[in-house]
Amino acid sequence: MTSRRVLKVAQAIREVVSSAIVMEMRDPRIADVTVTFVEVSGDMRRARVHVTIMGDDQKQQLCLHGLQHAAGYLQQKIANRIDTRYTPRLEFRIDEGVQRSLEVHQLLGELFPEGEKTAGDDSSAPTKP
Numbered sequence: 001m002t003s004r005r006v007l008k009v010a011q012a013i014r015e016v017v018s019s020a021i022v023m024e025m026r027d028p029r030i031a032d033v034t035v036t037f038v039e040v041s042g043d044m045r046r047a048r049v050h051v052t053i054m055g056d057d058q059k060q061q062l063c064l065h066g067l068q069h070a071a072g073y074l075q076q077k078i079a080n081r082i083d084t085r086y087t088p089r090l091e092f093r094i095d096e097g098v099q100r101s102l103e104v105h106q107l108l109g110e111l112f113p114e115g116e117k118t119a120g121d122d123s124s125a126p127t128k129p
Contacts, residue, residue: 003042009082010038013047016081017074017090021067024077029066036095040088047088050095060094067092 018035032054039048051067053060071090079087 006040006042006044009044009084010040012082013040013049013078013088014038016077017049020074020077025070027066027070029062030070031063033063044084044088045086046091048091048093050093052095052098064092064094
């Protein structure tokens, strides 16, 4: 069970990192990035930032490297926003959830083409006048 304080710190980190990426980062490697969620350790010394990066695998790895390079700058922004004894060290991870949901959507599209009717589809039922 995570404490309310840890959840608030995670939310603040997500807000600071996502706004800094959009408005302040000038690194050309960092583009098309969305911060999905943040996990903060119980002692609040580490924060794992999950991001979604649009593009192929090479672009994702390049962007992830740029984010790791900018971690110190982002930690400074976080230190200005939250008042804790330690500023969490940032670790960036690619969030695979969006990619997996697209794969599942594609598989479902192959299994149930839009032209076929599913069992719950009552569009052919007669309507009452």
